[in-house]
Amino acid sequence: MIKLGLIGAGGIGRMHTDIIMNQIPGAEIVAVSDISAENRAKITDQYPSVKSFDDPHELIKSSLTDAVIVTTWDRTHEEFVTASIRAGKHVFCEKPLADTKKACVNIMEAEIAAGKRYLTVGFMRRYDSGYVQVKEAIDSGRIGRPLLLHEQHRNAHPTGEKHTTDMSANGALVHEFDITRWLTGDEYETAQLICPRSTRNADEDLIDPQMVILRTKGGIHVDLEIYMNCIYGYDIHCEVVGEEGCASLPDPANAVIREKGARLYKIDPVWVNRFADAYVTEMRDWIKCVEKDSLTGPSAWDGYAAAAAAEACTRSRLAGGQVVKVEMMDKPEFYR
Numbered sequence: 001m002i003k004l005g006l007i008g009a010g011g012i013g014r015m016h017t018d019i020i021m022n023q024i025p026g027a028e029i030v031a032v033s034d035i036s037a038e039n040r041a042k043i044t045d046q047y048p049s050v051k052s053f054d055d056p057h058e059l060i061k062s063s064l065t066d067a068v069i070v071t072t073w074d075r076t077h078e079e080f081v082t083a084s085i086r087a088g089k090h091v092f093c094e095k096p097l098a099d100t101k102k103a104c105v106n107i108m109e110a111e112i113a114a115g116k117r118y119l120t121v122g123f124m125r126r127y128d129s130g131y132v133q134v135k136e137a138i139d140s141g142r143i144g145r146p147l148l149l150h151e152q153h154r155n156a157h158p159t160g161e162k163h164t165t166d167m168s169a170n171g172a173l174v175h176e177f178d179i180t181r182w183l184t185g186d187e188y189e190t191a192q193l194i195c196p197r198s199t200r201n202a203d204e205d206l207i208d209p210q211m212v213i214l215r216t217k218g219g220i221h222v223d224l225e226i227y228m229n230c231i232y233g234y235d236i237h238c239e240v241v242g243e244e245g246c247a248s249l250p251d252p253a254n255a256v257i258r259e260k261g262a263r264l265y266k267i268d269p270v271w272v273n274r275f276a277d278a279y280v281t282e283m284r285d286w287i288k289c290v291e292k293d294s295l296t297g298p299s300a301w302d303g304y305a306a307a308a309a310a311e312a313c314t315r316s317r318l319a320g321g322q323v324v325k326v327e328m329m330d331k332p333e334f335y336r
Contacts, residue, residue: 001026001027001028002026002027002028002066002067002287002290002291003027003028003030003031003064003065003066003067004020004027004028004029004030004031004065004066004067004068004069005029005030005031005032005033005053005059005060005062005064005065005067005068005069006029006031006032006033006043006068006069006071007032007033007034007056007059007060007068007069007070007071007072007080008033008034008069008070008071008072008073008094009032009033009034009036009039009040009042009043009071010034010039010071010072010160011159011160011272012071012094013032013034013039013043013069013071014042014043015272015279016069016071016279016283017029017032017043017047019279019280019283020283020287021047023280023284024280024283024284024287026287026291027287028049029043029047029050029069030049030050030051030064030065031050031051031052031053031059031062031064031065032044032050032051032052032053032059033052033053033054033055033056033058033059034072037052040052051064056072056080057083060080060083060084060087060089061087065089066089066090066290067084067089067090067091067092067290068080068084068089068090068091068092069091069092069093070084070091070092070093070094071094073161074096074098074099074170074171075098075099077093077094077096077097077098077099077103078098078103078104078106078107080093081093081097081098081107081110081119082106082107082110084118085107085110085111085114085118085119086110086114088114088118089118090118090119090120090289090290090293090295091118091119091120092119092120092122092283092286093119093120093121093122093303094121094122095121095122095123095174095175095178095303095306096170096171096174096303096306096307096310097119097121097300097302097303097304097306097307098303098307099170100307100311101304101307101308101311103307104300104303104304104307105304105329107119107300107303108300108301108304108332108334108335111300111334112332112334117295117299117300118295119295119299119300119303120286120289120295120297120298120299121178121297121298121299121300121302121303122282122298123174123175123178123179123182123298123302123306124275124278124279124282125175125178125179125275125278126178126179126182126282126297126298127278127279127281127282127285128275128277128278129277129278130249130250131179131182131183131238131249133247133250134183134238134240134247134248134249135182135183137240137245137247138183138184138240138242138247142244142245142247143240143242143243143244143245143246143247144242144243144244144245145242145243146183146184146220146240146241146242147220147221147241147242147243148220148221148222148223148240148241149180149183149184149220149221149222149223149238149239149240149241150223150237150238150239150241151176151180151222151223151224151225151237151238151239152224152225152227152235152236152237152238153172153173153175153176153224153225153226153227153236154225154226154227154228154230154233154234154235154236155172155227155228155229155230155234155271156229156230156231156232156233156234156269156270157201157228157229157231158228158229159270162203163203163206163228164205164206165205165206165207165208165210165317166314168207168208168210168226168228169193169210169212169226169309169310169313169314170307170310170314172226172228173212173224173226173310173313174306174307174309174310176212176224176226177305177306177309177310178298178302178305178306179238180214180222181302181305181306182302183238183240184216184218184220186216186217186218186220187216187217187305187326187328188214188215188216188217188305188308188309188312188326188328189215189216189217189325189326190214190215190312190323190324190325190326191212191213191214191309191312191313191316191323191324191326192212192213192214192316192321192322192323192324193210193211193212193313193314193316193317193321194210194211194212194213194321195207195210195211195317195321196209196210196211199227199229201229201231202228202229206228206229207317208226208227208228208229209225209226209227209228209230210225210226210227210317211223211224211225211226212224212225212226212313213323214309214326232267233267233268233269234267234268234269234270234271234273234274235267236249236274237249251265252266252267252268252274254266254267254268282297285297299335300335301331301332301335304328304329305328308326308327308328309326311327312324312325312326312327
């Protein structure tokens with residue numbers, strides 16, 4: 001039985017807890033820490049066997065825990081992830097890996113110094129059946145070499161702490177930054193962030209929606225839309241245009257209803273519904289990797305690459321939408 005400590009008992013932390021406790025034999029949450037005693041109680045009341053820790057570092061060091069899950073605010077990820085690595089414990093960190101590119105470098109340096117991979121980053125879209133089908137269409141050569149990618153990321157409204165303009169790229173679009181690299185096997189060369197007219201449904205200080213144009217080193221053109229206040233639901237799309245065909249992400253499997261002169265199907269209101277199966281598959285895969293002491297999921301390098309793309313987008317926005325270089329270090333041999 002893999003005994004897990006959870007740091008961060010907010011909504012996604014509680015979701016991971018429910019998945020592990022109810023759907024994954026061979027693992028259990030045994031400890032929880034959160035800055036909010038009320039959040040900790042939401043877990044310990046439901047699962048009385050879970051021990052509550054005021055200090056997350058005591059949870060990391062505790063002999064109770066074999067591995068750690070970090071689902072706290074983005075700006076705290078570096079602290080808890082590096083502490084887990086230095087304690088010699090596998091750690092699963094929700095995306096983004098960290099809120100700055102430098103913090104991601106610090107995490108990589110800690111892992112390299114430890115001498116083996118301890119970290120998995122929570123880019124759960126790699127485990128979604130639709131994205132897996134799109135990748136298979138690319139890797140098999142069925143649609144030819146990818147030329148263009150069109151991607152869309154829409155939320156009915158932001159959740160959690162106050163959403164800022166930078167968070168659209170640094171927090172939300174990191175999913176697209178990662179999944180595009182995973183689909184194409186290519187790294188980014190340039191980035192451009194374009195700010196159209198903002199919706200009246202956003203906070204006055206939030207630029208929303210935003211458009212991002214990326215070019216990969218292999219010459220693939222990628223356009224991304226991020227719209228955090230679309231109102232109507234959570235709506236994700238991806239189309240890969242190849243030399244000999246196209247592959248598109250299928251819509252969620254909801255029934256199509258014909259009524260009152262309309263043909264309708266449900267659009268999920270929130271992300272947790274759209275990717276529910278992917279979260280379970282992701283966590284099962286991570287637990288198996290921890291049991292084998294051999295990680296295969298998204299790495300610290302993947303977290304760093306997403307942070308580099310996000311940073312370039314911020315630089316482009318501050319430069320009035322100019323095309324800028326995505327600045328990345330050489331990939332360490334450790335992650336090759």
